[in-house]
Amino acid sequence: MALVECSECAKIISDQSTSCPKCGFPTGEAGHTNNLNMVDKSGRVAEPQKNIRVQLLKIIAIIAIICLFYLIISSYFNYKEKAKQYGQKDFSEQVDSSYIPIPMLLTGAGEDGHYFLISHTTNNGIEEIKYMRKDNVFDSYGKMEIKCLDNEIRKYSANSLSGLQSANMGEWYKISPEADWTEQDIVNFVCGM
Known part of the structure; x- marks a missing residue:
């Protein structure tokens, strides 16, 4: 048997009682000390x-x-370091030498990948190009x-070069440097040739 303090009136009572004899506050089942604080031999409330x-x-x-x-923090800084090294990396050794590097002046190659011109033809005043975007994750292709x-384009992207064969080019739209700098870089390169 231990002595405990009634949480309602602070009277010292037995932990076996079902209610406080002074105020009648229920203390729960016998042997449990619900809402009661343990009291040590000196009469002070003991910490559980x-x-x-x-x-x-x-x-x-x-x-x-x-x-x-x-x-998380170390992987973030590791990613930043790889991105920095990637921006300085020369992918021309890994790409077919017949592909012409497209300089990305507005977007920056390190942030948006390295672009290579695969083919370029002109038909009825329309420049048709196929290009490859190479980065440190995967390569993608575009037509x-x-x-x-008229400063207008239409385009299609695929995960493989063969996927460009069945390209649905969509509608023509005006290119705006503010809207898509990558497109503007490619247009500037092709139209300046």
Whole structure:
């Protein structure tokens, strides 16, 4: 039997009682100390004993969260370093030498990939090009028709060069440098040839 303090009137009572004899406050089932504070031999309210497993789990959770943040931050800086190196990388060695590098002056090659001209033909004042976008994740391909005098284009993208054969080019639209700098870089390159 232990002495506890009634949480309603603060009278010291037995932990076996079902209600406080002074105020009648229910203390729960006999043997349980719901809403009661433990009292030590000197009459002071004792702190409940902390569960060591709970504390250990909290410490492990904190360490896991710190490790997770470390991994996220280090992978971010690793990505930034790879992007920086990628921007300085010369992909011309990895690309068919017949492909002509397209300088990306507005977008910046490091941020938006390296572009290579695969083919260029002119038919009835329409420039038709096929190009490749090479980056450090995957390559993609594009087909673009350009009316240089009207500054209009239509385009199609695919994951493979053969996917451009069945290209549905869509409608013509005016190119705006503010809307898509990549398109403007390609148009400037093709129309300036």
